[in-house]
Amino acid sequence: MAEEVKVLATREYRISLRRAYYAARTRRARRAVALIREFVSRHIKVDPKSVKLDPALNEFVWSRSREKPPRYVDVVVEKRSDGTALVKLKQ
Secondary structure, three states: OOOOOOEEEEEEEEEEOHHHHHOOHHHHHHHHHHHHHHHHHHHHOOOHHHEEEOHHHHHHHHOOOOOOOOOEEEEEEEEEOOOOEEEEEOO
């Protein structure tokens, strides 16, 4: 039987995605997702590859197509006992 994953810490952040607009128009949403991963890995002290994005957050970033991601996003980050971080859209 698999072990239960425990939440070690929960934090709320407002992440600026302004730097995504420095990328080419067709790569902005992809860059915004990368910025979210970099921010969370830096603040929660986990590997960027172990940052998991909630599907609702991903849809929010891509909601205005790949050329116009939002400038800011409010998120809730959960650091888990297995060394991953789950990023959710703040409700």
